[in-house]
Amino acid sequence: MFIKYDIITAAVIISLIAIGTVAIFSATYVADIDSGNYFVRQILWATTGLVLMFFISMVPMRLINRFGYWLYGFSIFLLLLVLLFGKVGQGAERWLVVGPLHIQPSELSKLATVLAVSKYLSDKYADVNQLKYFSISVLLILIPFLLIARQPDLGTALVFLALSIPLLYWAGLNWFAIFTILTPVLTMILSFNFWTFLLLMISITLVLVFSRRKPAVLVAVFLLNIVVGIMTPYLWNQLRPYQQKRILTFVNPEQDPKGAGYQIIQSQVAIGSGGVWGKGYLNGSQTHLRFLPAQHTDFIFSVIGEEFGFTGISIVLLLFLILILRLIHIASLIREQFESMTIIGIVTIITFHVLVNIGMTIGMAPVTGLPLPFLSYGGSSLVANLLMMGIVLNISRNKIIR
Amino acid sequence: MTELSRRALKQRKYVYTAIVLILFFILYIGFFRIQVSGAEHYYEMSLDNSIRQLKEYPVRGTIRDINGRILVDNRPSFIVSVIPRQLSPETLQILAGIIADDPESIREKIKGKYSFRPVIVKRDLDYPTVVMLEERRLDLPGVLLEVESKRFYADDVNSPHLFGYVGEVSQNEAESRLEVEPGEMIGKSGIELKYDSNLRGTKGLRFVRVDAEGRDLGIFDAERNINAVPGMDLYLTLDFNFQQFAESLMVDKRGAIIALDARNGGILTFVSKPDYDPRLLTGKISADVWNSLQSDTSKPLYNRIIQSRYPPGSTFKLVAVIAALQEKIITPAWKSYCPGYFRLGRKTIHCWNAKGHGEINLLQAIKGSCNVYFYKLGLEIGLETWAEYSKKMLFGESTGIDLPNESDGLVPTVAYFNRVYGPNGWTKGNLANLAIGQGELLTTPLQMAQFAMILANNGVVHRPHIAAYMYDRRTSRKNEFPVHTDYVEGISEDVYDLVRTGMRMVIDGGTGWRGSVPGVKVAGKTGTAQNPHGDDHAWFIAFAPYENPTIAIAVIIENGGGGGAVAAPIAEQCMEYYFYGKILPRYAPKKDTLKVADSLESIISIDLNTIEPIQISVPDTL
Secondary structure (H helix, E strand, O other): OOOOOOHHHHHHHHHHHHHHHHHHHHHOOOOOOOOOOHHHHHHHHHHHHHHHHHHHHHOOHHHHHHOHHHHHHHHHHHHHHHHHHOEEEOOEEEEEEEOOEEEOHHHHHHHHHHHHHHHHHOOOOOOOOOHHHHHHHHHHHHHHHHHHHOOOOHHHHHHHHHHHHHHHHHOOOOHHHHHHHHHHHHHHHHOOOHHHHHHHHHHHHHHHHHHOOOHHHHHHHHHHHHHHHHHHHHHHHHOOHHHHHHHHHHHOOOOOOOOOOHHHHHHHHHHHHHOOOOOOOOOOHHHHOOOOOOOOOOOHHHHHHHHHHHHHHHHHHHHHHHHHHHHHHHHHHOOEHHHHHHHHHHHHHHHHHHHHHHHHHOOOOOOOOOOOOOOOOOHHHHHHHHHHHHHHHHHHHHHOOO | OOEOOHHHHHHHHHHHHHHHHHHHHHHHHHHHHHHHHOHHHHHHHHHOOEEEEEEEOOOOOOEEOOOOOEEEEEEEEEEEEEOHHHOOHHHHHHHHHHOOOOHHHHHHHHOOOOOOOOEEEEEEEOHHHHHHHHHOHHHOOOEEEEEEEEEEEOOOOOOHHHHOOEEEOOHHHHHHOOOOOOOOEEEOOHHHHHOHHHHHOEOEEEEEEEOOOOOEEEEOOHHHOEOOEOOOEEEEOOOHHHHHHHHHHOOOOOEEEEEEEOOOOEEEEEEEEOOOOHHHHOOOOOHHHHHHHHHOOOOOOOOOOOOOOEOOHHHHHHHHHHHHHHOOOOOOOOOEEEOOEEEEOOEEEEOOOOOOOEEEOHHHHHHHOOHHHHHHHHHHHOHHHHHHHHHHOOOOOOOOOOOOOOOOOEOOOHHHHHHHHOOOOOOHHHHHHHHOOOOOOEEOHHHHHHHHHHHHOOOEEEOOEOEEEEEEOOOOEEEEOOOOEEEOOOOOHHHHHHHHHHHHHHHOOOOOHHHOEOOEOOEEEEEEEEEOOEEEEEEEEEEEOOOOOOEEEEEEEOOOOOHHHHHHHHHHHHHHHHHHOOOOOOOOOOOOOOOHHHHHHHHOOOOHHHOOOOOOOOOOOO
16 A cells, blocks of 8 residues: 555655754744744644645545535635634734634635536536636636635735636646636736837737637737726726725735835845855854744745755755656646646645745745745644645555556 | 546646746746855845844925915924834833833834834933933843934914824824825824825935844945935915914904915915914824813814804805896895894894894895895795805805815705705795805805905906925925816806995995905905804905905904904904005094193193183284
8 A cells, every 4th residue: 555655745745844844943943932832833733734644645536526516615614704703813814713723714725626626627528618617617716716815815815816727727728718818917917018018919919810710709809908908007097095005015015115125135135145055054143133034934945045055945946846746747647637637736736835935035026925835834834735745645546557 | 527638638747847847947046146146245244134124204394484484394303113023021121111101002012013123112202311212222222212303383383273283194094095104204184184295205214234232333235225305395375474463363262364365365364263282283292182172162173264164144145146136036226125124924033233224225235234135135036046156156065275174064955955854844934044144054264265255356266275386405496386266157247246346335334344444445244143152153254455356354253243343353454464564553542541631730730810812813804
């Protein structure tokens, strides 16, 4: 039984968790504020998560498939509860308090959404290229997106948007449809500058001309983009300043009219000062003088960067790369659509978190408060990630035809 | 259960793998640049341990009168702030001891703030506290002593309603306004609020390096610093000397004086009494002061000129005249008999003149402000037309003056009465009352002054405003505020001419004779408004000179009594000061308080009998 386990995936996960706990120990080493023992708690969570992962990997996949919609419904219910009774943490309602536990339902809803969409599209008659199936899949993703965006937690909400295209493309969505979805979003962003807008519209037109679709479709897509492009700046100006402020801080919470983000500067200094070899474990001056914000959660990667340097960074990035490519590879070996799509959904979630969190530490991505999978301190996220890995291991154990 | 084709899976795998590899590569380059190429640079920075982000508050612009005389400017004031992250409980205790504050309340202030940014704990420190903080600086890591400016009012400057005050940003304001954040000082009312964005300037930011003890090690990276931009200076339309003179007339009174430049709507004087010392609301505002101002029954916080709504009394009869003439309901020759009272149904309403005005025409009715005449006229006009013309004269809507929280006043309409009393719940009596400016009708003193301006200008109305221009000290440029000019449609010149003739007669021997300024032809109208809060309010509106008006004025004295007796003399003095720059000497016989005549008699006692009568020779020819 254990032979069939995907040893590479399991080994990478455990290595990452180990590195994470070690870094958390360093990050909270001189903890004078909130001096709870993060290190021990993280180990407890990791143990719980690993046991859960093992357990999930043993459950028959049929069962998970059958409960796909129920799980989805349940996660939506929990998100609604958060909106109604959520506990405010850092300005947004994200937590549900059950006894001693603080649960973050958005973690569960990521997995549940992946399962629900995969299940829906793996139906015998389902064809993602038909409008009905396409729209319902998009709706399944949009509901949790909106509920989480409402909390407001843009980082997590964006995971859902990032999820949609890889998932639907894997299910066979044609490139023209993807083009049609992506261009209005691009237009929205670029429409604030006339020249970028013009350039975009020229490229869109070129792509449309060579796409050999029906003229009516071409005109419709073109008009859609023009309308979006003209309406976006107009609607933006219609908004009152405080509404604009909400949206701006929503997109980038560190957006600060007075100047560059303090957190980013501090994080860059920490990582940059680590150099090639790092300052050595427990020797990070930035870390230990607590100049780094949220260093054991969102900015754990900066601690690694300072203490283990470029070498340490390379190792962690390599581990993540192995994990991600490995999962994509596994997904490509499985012909059952439900299982294959589920893995793709999971790997997209992990990839998005990794890129946004790590990019944030050196100012390449906005500060959105997304944790780094397996490394950041935090029970909800760790357990949810291990749960997803449990499903991956389950599938790889049972479905790969060697 | 559908299955995917092996070919498609393989193809998609390559696409995904390629995308992931590209993204990771980009990320990797980012780290390479920071950790390998830029390592030395960042290492040096990390040696200094910390960068602190300090706000640089701009100096608030001054407020000056039309001649450039400074009315409101700034004085330095010390504030103490803390960096929550670096604040140990012991430091907190010491700090609380020095600034005589409760440690708990300090903890409350820094709760929920960014732990690495300074949070202001106390403003407007007195000098001994500053010295003590300086002395114990080494015991107080994470405590910053900074200088900011606070509002300073020149001697004799009052007018709190006009200037408003500056205060700390509230939680609400921080959320609803893009550019402000908690701890900052912004305008809260009056001019300070209305022109806040111009006066405030833009705050700057300095990144300084500090060591672990919080000592300043100099600029971190000059290029990242953002300089503060000082606020612009605001020049007002009013003349401070005139303002001061007008205030002196109102010292012990409740009410308002508002004078507009009839040629452009600029405010010449703006007095609302009672008021309070604006200095009470600078720096830290004590809760006691605030509460006592708020609970004061004479309502000193109220800006009576734009916020208080009064029944306008007889001044509003002019609106009935305009409506009746323009709609050709009557001609100026229309006559009516005033026996001193008027019977409407079972009610009897009295004219202020119990003896009655007798048989009078329109001009005589204006001059004598006859109530009975206007009761009858009101019934002829009808509520709908009356309301229409009241609104044409811009009553019932705010004037759009550049001060916040202006009231609309109230012009009752048919719809209004139906809503309040029900379709059958009101009678013609309500209408008759409105025609003489009583009843539900409510106006602000500013609307009355604007009304006087409309009459003076044959319907041309300039929006009342207090700000003349902004002056940008950096670019030495003057930014004038445009004057909004409008025109009241649909009222002919003849009508205005007749109303003005009537107003001239009011001053020239009519009820407003006390408003007559020597050497200047004034036109005006008195009003005595009954109100449920006690004695009548005294009203007077006027414009002058009659032929070529430059000033329009409205005066109200709350519970002052008759408009002609109380309000008109105050308006007269204002206009006299406006035209002559002083009060003209009066050659009225004075009471002989020193008894000069008696003493003369005692000094040179002359026996009248000893004086011989002078011989007068009368020519024979007479």
